[in-house]
Amino acid sequence: MSGAWWQVPVGIIGGLVLLWLVMLALLWRVQRGMSRRANVREALRLVPDTVRLIRRLVGDRTVPRGVRVRLSLLLAYLLLPVDLVPDFIPVLGYADDAVVVAVALRSVVRRAGRDAVERHWPGSAEGLAVMCRLAGI
Numbered sequence: 001m002s003g004a005w006w007q008v009p010v011g012i013i014g015g016l017v018l019l020w021l022v023m024l025a026l027l028w029r030v031q032r033g034m035s036r037r038a039n040v041r042e043a044l045r046l047v048p049d050t051v052r053l054i055r056r057l058v059g060d061r062t063v064p065r066g067v068r069v070r071l072s073l074l075l076a077y078l079l080l081p082v083d084l085v086p087d088f089i090p091v092l093g094y095a096d097d098a099v100v101v102a103v104a105l106r107s108v109v110r111r112a113g114r115d116a117v118e119r120h121w122p123g124s125a126e127g128l129a130v131m132c133r134l135a136g137i
Helices: 007-037 040-045 047-059 065-079 092-112 114-120 125-135
Strands: none
Touching: 047 065, 047 092, 047 114, 047 125, 065 092, 092 114, 092 125, 114 125
């Protein structure tokens, strides 16, 4: 039994790597679908407005608590220097944040309603339309 001590850590590390690869494949697939709706340049222009939108939704007591908790976690994820996909990986490195935001906003709209997003959107009507396309709403 003393010779098999390394199998457990190797199994755990292998499982984590496999899980990361599956998540990377899913992210790539979602990103491809998003790129059909709007391009990355449009998404990057929306970053400041989207962050303000998320902060406003978190502060709105009429938005369900679960949604506010998810949005707080999203802000924490965006502020952390560690990403699901490192930024040095071409295309997917920066797309992971956009995909995570799009999925979170889709969830917010399902739970809180599109009117909450429209009410708190700080940018232009065109920016809101692009954000809705990116989020699939």
